[in-house]
Structures are given as C-alpha cells and as structure tokens.
Amino acid sequence: MPRCPSPSHAIIDLRAIAANLAVVRKRAGDRKVLFAVKADAYGHGAVEVSRYVEKHRYADWLAVATVAEGQELVEAGITLPILKLSPADPWDMDAAITSGMRLTVVDFDTLEAVSKAAVRLGITARIHIAVDSGMGRIGLRPEHLAQLTAAADRTERVEVEGVFTHLPMSDVPEGEEFTRHEIDAFMTAVTQTQTDRGPFPLVHLANSGAILGHDLGKTSMVRAGIVGYGYDPDPHANRADLHPALSWISHVTFVKTINPGDAIGYGRTWTASETTKIATVPVGYADGLSRGLSNKGHVLIGGSVHPIVGRICMDQFMVDLGPDSSVTVGDEVVLIGTQGDEVLTADDMAELLGTISYEITCAISKRVDRRWVGQ
Numbered sequence: 379m380p381r382c383p384s385p386s387h388a389i390i391d392l393r394a395i396a397a398n399l400a401v402v403r404k405r406a407g408d409r410k411v412l413f414a415v416k417a418d419a420y421g422h423g424a425v426e427v428s429r430y431v432e433k434h435r436y437a438d439w440l441a442v443a444t445v446a447e448g449q450e451l452v453e454a455g456i457t458l459p460i461l462k463l464s465p466a467d468p469w470d471m472d473a474a475i476t477s478g479m480r481l482t483v484v485d486f487d488t489l490e491a492v493s494k495a496a497v498r499l500g501i502t503a504r505i506h507i508a509v510d511s512g513m514g515r516i517g518l519r520p521e522h523l524a525q526l527t528a529a530a531d532r533t534e535r536v537e538v539e540g541v542f543t544h545l546p547m548s549d550v551p552e553g554e555e556f557t558r559h560e561i562d563a564f565m566t567a568v569t570q571t572q573t574d575r576g577p578f579p580l581v582h583l584a585n586s587g588a589i590l591g592h593d594l595g596k597t598s599m600v601r602a603g604i605v606g607y608g609y610d611p612d613p614h615a616n617r618a619d620l621h622p623a624l625s626w627i628s629h630v631t632f633v634k635t636i637n638p639g640d641a642i643g644y645g646r647t648w649t650a651s652e653t654t655k656i657a658t659v660p661v662g663y664a665d666g667l668s669r670g671l672s673n674k675g676h677v678l679i680g681g682s683v684h685p686i687v688g689r690i691c692m693d694q695f696m697v698d699l700g701p702d703s704s705v706t707v708g709d710e711v712v713l714i715g716t717q718g719d720e721v722l723t724a725d726d727m728a729e730l731l732g733t734i735s736y737e738i739t740c741a742i743s744k745r746v747d748r749r750w751v752g753q
C-alpha cells in the first residue's frame with residue numbers, strides 16, 4: 379500500500395522562486411548568480427529546487443554546506459557547478475574532488491590537503507579562496523590573499539577559480555558603513571593580487587543583504603540565499619518585491635467546546651476565561667513548529683487568525699477558535715501562507731521567537747511532506 383501523506387505538508391511554489399531570482403538577476407546585472415541550496419534549500423527541497431533552477435537557468439551556480447549535500451545534487455543529475463561554502467573535512471576530500479564540487483580553501487593547510495588528494499586522485503581540484511574581511515568565521519585576512527593565491531597557482535592539480543568574502547552586516551542599515559569598508563578592503567586585496575597574477579575567473583562577496591542593499595562593484599558573481607526563497611534578510615526593510623515560496627498547511631483533526639476554567643495542554647498553561655471552541659491540529663515540535671510558540675503563535679483557520687493555546691506538543695497543538703466558530707474537523711489550517719485575505723509569514727513566526735526566517739523554514743522537519751507546484 380502507498381504510504382499515507384503526512385498530516386501537514388509544505389507547498390513550495392517554484393514560480394515564486396523564479397520571480398525572486400529574477401529580482402536577483404536584475405540587481406546582479408551581467409554577474410553570475412549563485413543560489414545557495416544548502417540545508418535542503420533552506421527547507422524547500424534541494425534536489426527539486428536545483429532541478430527547476432537549472433532547467434530554466436534561473437541560476438548559474440549552486441552552493442552547499444556539506445559534501446553530502448553536494449553529492450546528493452550530483453547523484454540527482456544536477457550539472458550546474460556547485461560550490462561548497464566551507465572547507466571540506468580531510469576525510470571528505472576524495473569524495474568532494476571526485477564529485478567535481480568546487481572547494482573552499484581558507485589557508486595553506488587546506489590548500490595542501492586539497493592538492494595532496496587531487497594529485498593522488500589524478501583530478502584537478504577547482505578552488506575558491508575565502509577571505510575573512512570581518513565575519514570572523516573562515517578565511518584568511520585580506521593582506522594574505524596574494525601570498526596564498528601565488529602558492530595555489532604553483533600547486534599541482536589545483537586551479538584557482540574564484541575568491542570570495544562574506545559580509546556579516548550587509549542585512550542591517552547600521553551595517554552600511556562597516557560593509558562598505560569591508561568591501562573596499564577585500565576589493566583592494568583582490569585588485570592587488572590580480573595585478574600580479576591576472577584576473578580571478580570569479581570574484582564574489584554579495585549575500586542577499588548585499589544584493590538588496592549594496593554596490594556590487596567589480597565582482598563577477600553574487601551568492602543569493604534567503605532572497606531567492608522570498609524573504610528579505612532584514613524583515614523590517616522592504617527592498618524588493620519578494621514572494622515567500624513556502625506555505626505550511628495542515629487541517630483540524632478535532633473540535634470541542636470547553637467551559638470557563640478548563641485548561642489546555644501539558645502544564646495546563648492556558649485556561650479558558652469563557653466558553654469557547656478548541657481545535658486540535660496534528661503538527662508539533664517534531665515537525666519543526668517551535669515549542670517556543672506555545673501561547674504565542676497564530677494560525678489561520680476559516681479565513682481568520684487564531685491563537686495557539688497551551689503548550690505545543692511533539693505531534694499536536696491546540697487553537698482557540700472562539701465561542702461562535704463554525705470550524706469543523708478537516709478544515710484547512712495555515713501555519714505559513716495565505717488564507718482568504720490573511721497572511722502569515724516565516725518572518726511573523728521568527729519575530730515571536732526572536733529568530734530569523736531562515737531558521738523557521740530550515741526547521742520544518744523531514745516528517746513534513748514537501749509538494750512542489752509551478753514546475
């Protein structure tokens with residue numbers, strides 16, 4: 379017998395991703411567009427999203443966080459070049475090079491590790507050198523770029539394909555000046571290095587924040603992530619016409635009427651002050667609905683906004699429908715998305731939790747079926 383569908387599902391509207399990447403293309407001008415599909419495309423399904431983006435050429439490059447993520451795409455037949463955004467672990471190096479994935483080199487040690495594996499395999503490894511201009515995560519300081527590049531250029535079986543930095547303050551207005559200085563420092567190092575050895579095929583620095591808000595200068599590629607999925611990294615800025623691609627939908631499994639004084643859920647943290655109807659929804663923290671939304675979050679049912687009441691359980695949560703509700707078992711519940719005139723976004727959820735839209739969509743667990751529409 380076929381497996382039953384999960385009681386909630388995420389709908390990914392690929393046309394929304396197309397529209398969002400069209401915004402990126404426009405801002406990028408003649409630069410190449412890399413689309414970050416790490417973390418299963420921020421929860422949107424890396425293989426399906428990558429296939430769609432490759433088929434229509436909405437992006438020229440893809441990026442992943444782990445070698446396994448890159449292997450998954452290669453095995454699915456994706457042919458766009460794939461950049462692994464962080465250095466590969468030594469034990470993953472052979473698989474990474476064999477797959478054709480582009481590797482990030484952060485210092486002389488990583489360069490040596492890549493080169494040794496590439497020589498042994500007899501395969502030329504293509505690398506992107508990471509510069510740390512202020513993120514403090516990976517990469518070497520701008521003033522050491524020329525030296526590492528020269529070493530890489532002399533290294534057997536290594537081809538320098540790109541150089542990049544990552545901007546930690548590009549998504550907030552107060553980061554404007556810092557980001558401008560960072561871009562200057564990085565571009566100065568790149569320009570000096572290029573004077574010595576000729577141009578890097580690819581120079582890239584812009585994440586979504588910089589694509590939406592900064593001068594992209596003499597770079598040749600942008601690295602879009604969240605913007606492609608329809609969110610501005612600064613939820614309070616409205617810098618482009620973006621369309622959230624993911625909706626999260628479930629349905630009511632139970633409705634009951636409770637009396638004043640009746641309590642709901644583990645810990646009995648919510649008590650009815652009047653007679654009201656309570657709906658139960660088969661989604662919980664195991665699906666990625668943060669328990670932090672207990673007595674805080676909202677969902678859409680019957681075309682209006684209703685509060686989550688009581689603690690969110692592992693597999694279910696409860697909603698106060700109000701005394702006069704005509705909602706019945708089977709009615710649609712929208713956790714993220716639109717219903718009638720109402721909209722709930724990952725940003726709305728993120729704000730209640732003190733986090734960002736990225737974490738909300740990434741957290742929707744494997745138990746939740748994905749359905750892709752708009753191919």
Ligand SMILES: *Cc1c(COP(=O)(O)O)cnc(C)c1O
Pocket residue numbers: 414416463544584585586587601602603604605611
């Ligand atoms: C994830 C990632 C991106 C994309 O970031 P967004 O803020 O989602 O646009 C770009 N560059 C690097 C190095 C990343 O790790």
